[in-house]
Amino acid sequence: MIVAANWKMNPELSVAAKLASDYCAASVAGVTRILFAPHPYLVPIGVRLEGSGILLGGQDCHPSAFGAHTGDVSTGMLRDCGASVVLLGHSERRADHGETSELVAAKAVQAFSSSLSVMICVGETLAEREAGNALATVLDQLAVSVPPTLPTTALTIAYEPVWAIGTGKVATAVEIAEMHLGIRGWLDEAGFDQTKILYGGSVKPGNAAEIFAVPHVDGALVGGASLIAADFDGICAAAAN
Ligand code: 13P
Secondary structure, X not given: OEEEEEOOOOOOHHHHHHHHHHHHHOOOOOOEEEEEOOHHHXXXXXXXXXOOOXXXXXXXXXXXXXOOOOOOOOHHHHHHXXXXXXXXXXXXXXXXXXXXXXXXXXXXHHHHHOOOEEEEEEOOOHHHHHOOOHHHHHHHHHHHHOOOOOOHHHEEEEEOOHHHOOOOOOOXXXXXXXXXXXXXXXXXXXXXXXXXXXXXXXXXXXXXXXXXXXXXXXXXXXXXXXXXXXXXXXXXHHHHO
């Protein structure tokens, strides 16, 4: 199981440092923990994580190695700051920055060339689900976002229904099961048989066990609850069981 914390653009550095130390204090056996920290925090938070086994990740990268791209961050820079993984195609980046699946694929190729593994996010909007197009939307995103050349062990997929992010609304076990089965089928067909599939969207300690019991759910990508150490630990404990 994998439990990943996506801090997004939170919290202030002093709080972040304490949170990272609190993560390290929890003993979690058999669960891979990943922390996607804001880019300016990678180095100071990486120092806190040393020896904990928690992997450090960036929340985005540029598809080029270097160049005139003011404000952007390269995969080599992420690597040099201690990251071993990068989160790509989060729905907030797709919505706020108009990121396309083509761009996500280009970033994934660049990340792998810098020896970073990638976690690619997919997920439908409420309108797409209500129109009966949830699975088709997600499979279309996968088909374009996932570079066929990526090794299966360098890729993780995070299914995050957009309507469940930060809303307190969680997809039902049946909805998660249908989607994860569909994603699993697509991945296996495309040769990504070792690729894990995480669920994300309002995962909390109180609902984590039920979500982890769903077939083909290999862990969680956690936003809000990852900002409270006890909640993140609770989700990790549910994954360990
Ligand atoms: P919440 O857990 O706050 O719903 O966020 C999910 C998410 O977007 C993680 O990437």
